[in-house]
């Protein structure tokens with residue numbers, strides 16, 4: 382850190398703040414530093430399952446969408462590692478999660494603005510500056526602006542909260558150490574991509590040979606990620622721009638409706654899983670078949686040996702009981718601001734559900750001075766849309782943030798794409814107050 386007061390302090394170094402840091406690396410006049418509690422960069426090490434693939438194009442890397450000439454691109458990673466031509470010949474539609482993690486690690490190693498082993502303990506606002514203190518006692522840091530990139534926290538369903546973490550393990554920790562579920566009844570809870578990958582891992586014997594495998598999903602079936610072209614437009618700047626201007630309630634409805642555009646299972650994973658299940662009796666003669674249990678919500682779990690699961694089947698509205706020695710929770714993640722912001726949290730304006738309100742440049746709506754911004758990445762699912770928690774628009778969002786920080790449009794962020802007109806051309810006119818020309822109404826066109 383070259384100056385006493387930073388222009389921007391980043392809290393958390395996952396891919397999203399790493400992207401902001403990678404763009405800022407090209408702006409030597411901006412003094413920035415990013416802090417993470419981890420000892421080194423590591424992208425979801427507990428879910429680096431063999432064969433797991435990125436659900437996003439590798440061109441949607443940290444920088445390319447904003448600045449294809451930036452040296453921290455995935456293509457430059459390939460060239461520097463002498464893998465460009467082998468990569469092209471591999472003809473892969475999606476790279477492995479391991480390779481993307483290696484790319485992120487490579488970028489992290491090239492940026493001098495990153496400081497690991499610096500868990501931020503608290504953030505206050507004093508004399509017009511943010512003041513960060515650290516869990517491990519390093520000197521406090523002052524900054525004019527913040528960028529919060531502290532990511533996601535594993536979601537533990539209420540029914541599992543009281544269980545010991547050894548028996549009820551969130552998948553995000555699965556690969557952190559060697560596990561052996563040999564001889565156990567294993568229940569996988571959660572029917573999204575992580576659940577599918579964990580079931581595949583169990584079928585492949587990654588953690589020994591379980592006595593039985595049960596896979597529970599709340600969804601009515603094991604549903605695919607919608608990767609088709611028009612759905613992919615939800616992950617485009619033009620769509621985000623229309624989305625964020627909608628009323629709060631409408632945005633919430635759309636996030637719910639678009640769930641499978643971001644949270645479904647990759648079709649390739651579904652295919653591999655189905656084929657493995659089909660071949661299971663031939664490969665494992667005499668072994669009980671894995672049980673697939675869609676449409677079930679886990680209602681209650683009683684600890685014991687074994688644990689007892691009470692589920693409700695939405696298909697026929699019946700309660701059922703199952704037993705398990707080990708629960709693997711693939712139950713997603715919670716988003717929320719980190720506890721270190723507690724000293725200034727009451728200065729943030731909230732929406733009707735208590736979430737902090739975000740401005741167009743991903744900065745919090747707060748009561749501080751206009752020239753002091755608190756940017757956030759991965760907090761805007763309900764303000765900017767489902768792309769927020771995905772890699773797709775990472776570089777674009779970073780460009781919006783850096784432009785705002787610089788005070789001018791250094792990076793092009795508006796889009797000329799297909800002529801899909803998401804919003805009405807007269808958004809101030811709602812269906813309720815629209816004056817239907819008498820003749821049109823008489824023709825019954827209203828019923829459309």
Ligand SMILES: Cc1cc2nc3c(=O)[nH]c(=O)nc-3n(C[C@H](O)[C@H](O)[C@H](O)COP(=O)(O)OP(=O)(O)OC[C@H]3O[C@@H](n4cnc5c(N)ncnc54)[C@H](O)[C@@H]3O)c2cc1C
Nearest residue numbers: 393395396397417418428435436500501531532759771772
């Ligand atoms: C297994 C998995 C696979 C995924 N695959 C894809 C995919 O293929 N495509 C896609 O679009 N999306 C994917 N996602 C979703 C998303 O891209 C990732 O979750 C991504 O890592 C989010 O990045 P982030 O920077 O917000 O947070 P994170 O990667 O969670 O990083 C946050 C960082 O903040 C640090 N931190 C937290 N609190 C503090 C503090 N007080 N002080 C200092 N540091 C702190 C943490 O140590 C952590 O390093 C995946 C998610 C998971 C879990």
